[in-house]
Amino acid sequence: MTLGIIGTKLGMTQVFDEQGKAVPVTVVQAGPCPVTQIKTEETDGYTSVQVGFKEVKPKALNKPLLGHLKKAGVEQPVRHLKEYRLENPSEYQLGQQIKADIFTPGQLVDVTGTSIGRGFAGYQKRHNFKRGPMAHGSKNHRLPGSTGAGTTPGRVFPGKRMAGRLGGKQATIRKLTIVRVDAERNLILLKGSVPGKPGALLSIKPAKKVGK
Numbered sequence: 608m609t610l611g612i613i614g615t616k617l618g619m620t621q622v623f624d625e626q627g628k629a630v631p632v633t634v635v636q637a638g639p640c641p642v643t644q645i646k647t648e649e650t651d652g653y654t655s656v657q658v659g660f661k662e663v664k665p666k667a668l669n670k671p672l673l674g675h676l677k678k679a680g681v682e683q684p685v686r687h688l689k690e691y692r693l694e695n696p697s698e699y700q701l702g703q704q705i706k707a708d709i710f711t712p713g714q715l716v717d718v719t720g721t722s723i724g725r726g727f728a729g730y731q732k733r734h735n736f737k738r739g740p741m742a743h744g745s746k747n748h749r750l751p752g753s754t755g756a757g758t759t760p761g762r763v764f765p766g767k768r769m770a771g772r773l774g775g776k777q778a779t780i781r782k783l784t785i786v787r788v789d790a791e792r793n794l795i796l797l798k799g800s801v802p803g804k805p806g807a808l809l810s811i812k813p814a815k816k817v818g819k
Contacts, residue, residue: 611691611812612637612705613660614795616720618805622786622796632786632796635718635809639793640705643679643688645696655692656699659685660808689810708790715782715814720802724775734768778802782814 614637621629644657662683665673676684680702693699710716730736730751739747751770755763780801787796801809 609691609813610656610658610693610699610705610709611689611810612707612709613640613658613687613689614638614707614793614809614811615661616801616803616805616807616809617794619800630786630798631800632798633801635795635797635801635811637707637710637793637795637811638705641679641681641685642699642701642703642705643676643681643685644690645699645701646690647696653692654694654696655690656696657688657690658705659688661686687808691812706790707788707793707795710785710788710795710811710813712785712787714785716785716797716811717779717781717814718783718797718801719777719779719810719812720807722774722776722778722802723804725773727771728773729770730768733770733773736768 614635617634617636619631619633621631624630638660640658640660642656643659646653646655646657648654659676659681663686665684667686668676668684673684682702725732729749731738731749736751738749739745739752741748754767754769780799783801784798785795786798788794789796795811797811803809
């Protein structure tokens with residue numbers, strides 16, 4: 608287990624590789640993230656490192672959070688906090704700045720964020736159901752059809768795929784390749800797309816190995 612980083616999605620663009628092929632990439636503003644807490648087996652029962660992101664004015668946070676950040680020696684208050692499980696957290700110190708240079712081009716990472724919310728969606732859009740005939744005589748174009756037996760069990764089982772809210776949930780895209788890392792501007796270019804709209808909060812950490 609290794610440390611991750613928090614960032615925001617800036618948008619998508621394309622870069623060209625050595626062969627001249629266009630590669631679609633997502634640009635992420637990753638860090639800098641100060642270390643705000645170090646947890647150990649003796650004090651908390653597990654080992655992890657907590658990092659923060661997005662500097663804000665002190666008036667934007669409550670007193671308990673400001674006290675927590677002051678105890679860690681963080682000069683500028685941060686809005687978001689996230690923990691990453693580590694086997695050896697003693698390698699890090701309170702107040703230490705975690706930047707984009709902890710990753711290298713070609714490395715595989717898992718990116719977690721909140722997917723784009725699409726509101727109330729029907730059966731076809733939400734679950735990729737087939738539609739009915741589109742002829743004039745058809746009375747079923749985008750209707751769900753039968754949802755369950757009448758007499759037995761006489762009800763619709765919970766969890767049945769029906770119309771409802773689509774998106775707006777936590778989603779993780781696994782094993783994305785890092786194309787470039789701009790350490791000076793704390794930018795990470797990821798091959799492909801990631802959850803959320805531009806400005807969405809993202810968590811980037813090294814991809815899990817097979818079987819773990």
